[in-house]
Amino acid sequence: MNESDWCLLVDVGNTRLKWAAGIPGEGLQQTGIVTHGGKVPRDLLASWKALGRPCAVMVASVGARNLLEQLRVSVYDLWKLPVTPVVATEEFHGLRNCYSRPERLGVDRWLAMIAARSLCNSSFCVVDAGTALTIDLVDVSGRHTGGVILPGLTMMMQSLKSGTAIPAYDETASGKQLGCSTTEAMRLGCLHAQAGAIERILSTVASEDCELLLTGGDARLTGSAVHYPHRTIEHLVLLGLLDMTAMN
Secondary structure, three states: OOOOOOEEEEEEOOOEEEEEEEEOOOEEEEEEEEEOOOOOOHHHHHHHHHHOOOOEEEEEEOOOHHHHHHHHHHHHHHHOOOEEEOOOOOEEOOEEOOOOOHHHOOHHHHHHHHHHHHHOOOOEEEEEEOOEEEEEEEOOOOEEEEEEEEEOHHHHHHHHHHOOOOOOOOOOOOOOOOOOOHHHHHHHHHHHHHHHHHHHHHHHOOOOOOEEEEEOOOHHHHHOOOOOOEEEOOOHHHHHHHHHHHHO
């Protein structure tokens, strides 16, 4: 890829690292996802090296702080480039953060809202279904009215298993709304809890014309249980990071 054309965009989550080669105005050209385990995988660096040298490296991280430092060292070793970390701000091109300390809002939530605003024509709700599930509302004027955070599907299941004596049977799911085995009942209970939280927020707080966007590793599974019109957008955080890169 031509050095002057693209930026390396990195989204470091609690469990996975997502990345993309992005060109402002043209979108994400190449993407990848790895489970990081608190370290920068060597095969990831090999993939990046094969792309050539970017013009910049932008990182949004909610993962461990030492992982960001590893990325700094790795990127410098590869290309002698600095890493530019991104944080949430008070305002970005009409999108207004409701936090009294804006930088304390998770940057992944902020970037997802930035990308969603360019995709929606009315008020919207962004759900990021990953290790944690976050729900954020933005009104039609661009004001972030707030959000909620709850455990993601895997974390819910792990909590239920570790906090009870329920046997961990390996049973096949039937695809029904109610479980006909213990494992299925647990899985569906967690899924209904996620969907119920989303639908409750939409029915009690959101405006009638609110658009719902889902992203994250469990977005499609969570969306399958949500009885509300919605779109699933892959890499919404990275798209927001690209928007921020293009507008700065």
